[in-house]
Amino acid sequence: MSNDITVYNPNAGNYGLVARNTNDTQIVEMWIAQSNSQNTRQQYARVIASFRGVVNKPLQSVTLSDLQQWQQGLDGKPNSNKLHVNTVKSLFSFMQKTGYIVLNAAVMLKPEKTVETKHTKTLTEEQVIKLVNSSDLSKRDEAIIRVLYSSAMRVSELCALQWQDVIEQGNKAILVIRGKGNKTRESGISSKAYEAMKALRNGASDTDFVFKSNRNQQMDRTTVNHLFTKLSAIIGKDISPHWLRHSHVTHALQRGANPTDVMNQAGHSSLAVTTTYAHSERFSSDVLIV
DSSP, rough: TTOOOOOTTTTTTSSSSSOOOOOOHHHHHHHHTTTTTTHHHHHHHHHHHHHHHHOOOOOOGGGGGHHHHHHOOSSSHHHHHHHHHHHHHHHHHHHHHTBBBBBBGGGGGGOOOOOOGGGGGGGOOHHHHHTTOOTOOOOOHHHHHHHHHHHHOOOOHHHBBBBBEEEEEEEEEEEEEEEGGEEEEEEHHHHHHHHHHTTTTTTTOOTSBBBOOTTSSBOHHHHHHHHHHHHHHHHHHHOOOOHHHHHHHHHHTTTTTTHHHHHHHTSSHHHHHHHHTTOOOOOOOOOOOO
């Protein structure tokens, strides 16, 4: 790839905030480093590596036509395509702000509109109970399902959970969750979820991770995703760990929970985000929450 070859380009900026010898790889690394989330940094790196591989020219030489052709060639699902476009737009905005480029052609890109899909990625309460009652689950896998659902936490937050983040309250517990942007929040979990979690401790210290891999290392999201590939067969549709987060918020609102409390527990950025889950009529089911 010739992206880092220094060539004259009329779109080269004044390098106001970066050194004049900065190249494409370095400007991308600077942009990625702004994020506090490791998962986001990895996602950005993958998207931009793919983008540069397709366009295959120095970033200062990329034209609106190049960007439009790249966008037209995206063949993923609408939400994935939107993520790719917004990621590239963010990079080009950063390059312009730092003086690496003069004109930001990416500002002209319009991400395709996506249909809200939260309601299609929600399990019924009966389906959640079916998952936790599956006969071939290990104690760890059962605890993962119960804690993900009961706390409404994200997979990355689950993997980062340490025993010092678990505050016992009778037969239940409060989890101190370290979320996006290093923000912390508290989320209560049910007695059944706490019981399943406690069964995994086996003398672990406060600084040990709650959920570990088979090699006794901190669990990563890939391991959890593999578990949900297996669980998909039980439900009869492809599901991911995030479905349990969607499901918790949906079920809580259906049962009349205070939306502000749900927002705080899930760590949503605003009440507007939380209320997008209020897509189903309330019901009087007496199914127990796991």
